Amino acid sequence: MATTSKRPTTAKAPAKASRNRSAGRPSADDRDLRGHLLDMAIARFAREGIGATSLRAIATDAGVTPAMLHYYFGDKAQLKQALVEERLLPALVPMREHLAQAGDDPAVLVTHFVRGISGIVAQNPWLPSLWVREVLCDGGELRELIFGQVIPGLPQMLAQRFAAAQKAGRLNPGLDPRLLVVSLVGLTLFPAAGAPIWRRVFDADDLGSDALLRHTLALLGGGVSAN
Secondary structure, three states, X not given: OHHHOOOOOOOHHHHHHHHHXXXXXXXXXXXXXXXXXXXXXXXXXXXXXXXXXXXXXXXXXXXXOHHHHHHHHOOHHHHHHHHHHHHHHHHHHHHHHHHHOOOOOHHHHHHHHHHHHHHHHHHOOOHHHHHHHHHHOOOOOOHHHHHXXXXXXXXXXXXHHHHHHHHOOOOOOOOOHHHHHHHHHHHHHHHHHOHHHHHHHOOOOOOOHHHHHHHHHHHHHHOOOOO
């Protein structure tokens, strides 16, 4: 009978240690794969919307199993939060802080905003489409997260700066400071989101992000007058 007793094996110990290391300090391969999966998710979200995208579809795009996606992100709510924390916050928060320190000159504020958004879009080309789908459209799944976590108070801060400049006689009295913020968003994110359409309409593949930036700054700086 003594020979039938079973001693604990050590086969499971390495697996447990490996999981502990993964939980505490992910390896470079883990970080690379996690980042790749997040990129694939964002691409799908921008094309089809968060609500219409399944975890299985993301896994298929990434060439992994749904179980692998679940291992790194859990459910879709956690994946969406990862998008906010690991992509949107790092992209937008520095611009908010930069604008907060830009002073009260309305021309400087406008230039900093336009250049800031242009740089962000160049590094994150999915952002304009995702913004239109998930922030502007009714039922967008990022609207509350954007204004609650990513840019809390930014539109109000800009409008207050513009209002103060207007009161001091440094901003066109015909402008509404709040609508000026709306116009800045419209002149930066909308053209980027609609680029596939207007490039096709005007056969304008030669117009890249630099050309769009120069055009926007010229329009805001001098309007359409030739004088």
